[in-house]
Amino acid sequence: MDNNKKIKWGIVGLGRIADEFAKDLQLIESAELSAVASRNLEKAQEFANKFQCPKAYGSYDELFQDDSVDILYIATPHDSHAELTIKALQNNKHVLCEKPIALNYQDTLQMVKTAKEYNKFLMEAFWTRFNPSVKEVLQHVQNGFIGEVKYVNADFAFVVENLEGNRTTDMKLGGGSLMDIGVYPLFLAYLILGIPKEIAAKSNFHATGADLQTSIILQYESAQAILHSSFLSSSNHKATISGTQGRININPQWYMAESYTLIQGEDKEKIKRPKLGKGYAHEIEECHACLWSDKIESELWSHQNSLDLIKIVEDVREQIGLVYS
Structure with a gap:
């Protein structure tokens, strides 16, 4: 192009x-x-x-x-x-x-x-994959700044005031906290740790069958991730990646972060990385770069990445019994 x-x-x-x-x-x-x-x-x-x-x-x-x-x-x-x-x-x-x-x-x-x-x-x-803070955090992890990653913790939760007649609980529209916002914590765990060996998950449900809150444990060879999504209560919206030599906090709201904090022992360094606009601008720029290079997929969030993540989501759905027609 x-x-x-x-x-x-x-x-x-x-x-x-x-x-x-x-x-x-x-x-x-x-x-x-x-x-x-x-x-x-x-x-x-x-x-x-x-x-x-x-x-x-x-x-x-x-x-x-x-x-x-x-x-x-x-x-x-x-x-x-x-x-x-x-x-x-x-x-x-x-x-x-x-x-x-x-x-x-x-x-x-x-x-x-x-x-x-x-x-x-x-x-x-x-869009979170192209957030400047998230991109730098991944680089720090890959460069070994916090040693071997052992734990990822992330949540995305807020109160939906009216759950009746709402798209968030409409099963025909793919309702539920897992598909709407739970995919974000799952995305982060996958980005940092890859595909888990085992999954354990539990949910509370609406009368329609949509999950209102879901908690997930991902088990890896030598690491774990604990993740949560909810329409019933709010959360800190902070994500933590912990390793053998330190940890990184992606500061609230982590999925659209404008800063992160590097922690080693008593040393803490907050690094600010403002996003452009709401943050969608960065994925737009990635689309343009791919189109100009005649690519049919992004190297940063590839077709395989999407396939891997939706398979993890599907496995969580099976665990909690979330079924769409």
Whole structure:
């Protein structure tokens, strides 16, 4: 792709996350919001007007068929990620798909196969992977700053005031704390320690069958991770990576951090790494770098990374008995 031309984006699904994403898109000089789509044309037009976007569609298919759009950001509920991503790829669109990339491993595998078949870029929108603090923390771990990692602790929890009639508990939309926010702590454990040998998990459930809070222990050869997600209570939103020679705290809110703290004995050093905008800007920049290099996947968050993570999530679901139709 010509890196002298602006990359034209389309957004599919226009909820809160899409709004935040569009704001960050405006911070990237090489990006242009070219078209948006909702199943409600009035909503699409309102969104387009807000962000000075020239095209608004009242169906996703219309956007898929717009030849002027280079890449689509899929920001719909979890249950539709696989279907819409595959359809977009088949219409020769590159895709950034919101996390979790799909509800199960087989759907994710089909998405990856389609991207390869049509030679189109596909990446899961795990924006935390491209956060400056998180990237540096991983480098410190890989460089042996804290010795051999023995323990990872991370949580993501907040109170959902009205659980009734809410997408967070709607099983048709892939509801539950695990799929919505529990994937973040699982992502961090996977990033640092890889694929676990064993998984133990327990949940409390809503009447719909969605998990309201889930606690997870990942067992590795010589390390453990303890992780938690909840819609019932709040948490510190701090992550800790502990090793034989020290530890690293990713400061609140760790999944969108602007600083981290290195600790060795009594020595502590807080390092500030401001993010650009809300933090979505960094994954947008990664997409652009990959497109300019004609890559169909990112080296920082690859197709295999997404497959590995969704398999871990699927194993946790089996442990807790979280079943989608």
